[in-house]
Amino acid sequence: xxxxxxxxxxxxxxxxxxxxxxxxxxxxxxxxxxxxxxxxxxxxxxxxxxxxxxxxxxxxxxxxxxxxxxxxxxxxxxxxxxxxxxxxxxxxxxxxxxxxxxxxxxxxxxxxxxxxxxxxxxxxxxxxxxxxxxxxxxxxxxxxxxxxxxxxxxxxxxxxxxxxxxxxxxxxxxxxxxxxxxxxxxxxxxxxxxxxxxxxxxxxxxxxxxxxxxxxxxxxxxxxxxxxxxxxxxxxxxxxxxxxxxxxxxxx
Amino acid sequence: xxxxxxxxxxxxxxxxxxxxxxxxxxxxxxxxxxxxxxxxxxxxxxxxxxxxxxxxxxxxxxxxxxxxxxxxxxxxxxxxxxxxxxxxxxxxxxxxxxxxxxxxxxxxxxxxxxxxxxxxxxxxxxxxxxxxxxxxxxxxxxxxxxxxxxxxxxxxxxxxxxxxxxxxxxxxxxxxxxxxxxxxxxxxxxxxxxxxxxxxxxxxxxxxxxxxxxxxxxxxxxxxxxxxxxxxxxxxxxxxxxxxxxxxxxxxxxxxxxxxxxxxxxxxxxxxxxxxxxxx
Numbered sequence: 001x002x003x004x005x006x007x008x009x010x011x012x013x014x015x016x017x018x019x020x021x022x023x024x025x026x027x028x029x030x031x032x033x034x035x036x037x038x039x040x041x042x043x044x045x046x047x048x049x050x051x052x053x054x055x056x057x058x059x060x061x062x063x064x065x066x067x068x069x070x071x072x073x074x075x076x077x078x079x080x081x082x083x084x085x086x087x088x089x090x091x092x093x094x095x096x097x098x099x100x101x102x103x104x105x106x107x108x109x110x111x112x113x114x115x116x117x118x119x120x121x122x123x124x125x126x127x128x129x130x131x132x133x134x135x136x137x138x139x140x141x142x143x144x145x146x147x148x149x150x151x152x153x154x155x156x157x158x159x160x161x162x163x164x165x166x167x168x169x170x171x172x173x174x175x176x177x178x179x180x181x182x183x184x185x186x187x188x189x190x191x192x193x194x195x196x197x198x199x200x201x202x203x204x205x206x207x208x209x210x211x212x213x214x215x216x217x218x219x220x221x222x223x224x225x226x227x228x229x230x231x232x233x234x235x236x237x238x239x240x241x242x243x244x245x246x247x248x249x250x251x252x
Numbered sequence: 253x254x255x256x257x258x259x260x261x262x263x264x265x266x267x268x269x270x271x272x273x274x275x276x277x278x279x280x281x282x283x284x285x286x287x288x289x290x291x292x293x294x295x296x297x298x299x300x301x302x303x304x305x306x307x308x309x310x311x312x313x314x315x316x317x318x319x320x321x322x323x324x325x326x327x328x329x330x331x332x333x334x335x336x337x338x339x340x341x342x343x344x345x346x347x348x349x350x351x352x353x354x355x356x357x358x359x360x361x362x363x364x365x366x367x368x369x370x371x372x373x374x375x376x377x378x379x380x381x382x383x384x385x386x387x388x389x390x391x392x393x394x395x396x397x398x399x400x401x402x403x404x405x406x407x408x409x410x411x412x413x414x415x416x417x418x419x420x421x422x423x424x425x426x427x428x429x430x431x432x433x434x435x436x437x438x439x440x441x442x443x444x445x446x447x448x449x450x451x452x453x454x455x456x457x458x459x460x461x462x463x464x465x466x467x468x469x470x471x472x473x474x475x476x477x478x479x480x481x482x483x484x485x486x487x488x489x490x491x492x493x494x495x496x497x498x499x500x501x502x503x504x505x506x507x508x509x510x511x512x513x514x515x516x517x518x519x520x521x522x523x524x525x526x527x528x529x530x531x532x
Contacts, residue, residue, distance in 0.1 A: 075430055081423075089473045093477060100422070104431055110415065
């Protein structure tokens, strides 16, 4: 169990109605790693995420989550979705939402004291315990996102998976999020899907760029040429990092 | 109002007591299922299920009277057709999402068409109006027992699986990742909806039952912070609408179904209007 990769994808392909979305993808995430998947919209990031979670079956190749089929082990993943299509009238409090992270393979019944304690701890960790009894719909974008992270944490995940966490968050929220994720990374692997290069660059150890194919980079290797390769477009990059690296950029 | 209470006590007006009792008891199942239907936004599915019930009623009558199957009855036909269409729509929406609305509207009218054809070919005149718009004269003590049984089932399931249903309604994908069998709960919800709809068809009719299922919950949603509060309030509102509607319709000699529905709609509009005013 010890040296088993958290995620292991070999030679994966996925098609949607004869259109190729992902081709020959190889991706491994080890325990304790902090990794990001970036790429243009429509490049297959969300598809890759759903395949990792076993919500979509790959056309070809193998996907292993903690060494097993994703459907068997995905309850160890703390998933933080990008949007939540919910009814703004839906009567549910923050605590109700966070407790959902404790739903396991149980057969009916209520939550135990252990469940409630785990939910309270998760709320504390994200500094939103004063919001516990607020209506979920009354939260701001950043608060709502922290509630969703707390929900993911309440289930004691071994891997935290975040889809576009900076999409609805302002600058201050982004800074707080950075701190939170760095703390959490000390005890679990984190996989973060983003199109926001500046957010990712200072945070993660490795970057997978997805646009049908998957390329692996070190964050400091995200040179203009590499980005252009992925996005197939002219972009101008602003470097936020003040450190200099001289390793070459490579595609493997 | 006193006139209505006198009528309730009148030994000659047993049907009114039964109608009143069925209305109040069914409100429990309606409040619970209605809340989930509104929260999950599947009222159009519930509408298709209720309209397909006419097909079952017609088929039940036809089999009983023309084919001479004594064990067959309109109620059995209604239950089977409601469960059948619930499972069919459920299956389509789980595995062929893009065809969902087509199937819903097809089932909606095909159910009606089948029912009317069967009724036309069954000897003796059966007025489809009493099924479409309800007829409290058709309610018997037997219905009271049926509704009571359904309440036990619905309350039991809703209490035991409260957190699962809440998670499935709020964020189905997350619930599924956590190991909740979301497809099972979705189909279970549709089947319970089907059973609930069948039992109130006699009070408010096929066409309007959907309003009584959704309007009390839509009103309750405005006053609730938790899903269980919405359920409890829905039950109270549903009881108030059926009870008061029935009383008003009796006193003023109006058809009961439309009176109940219009009362519910009126309260819904007032609540929405009031909320808008407060926001300004």
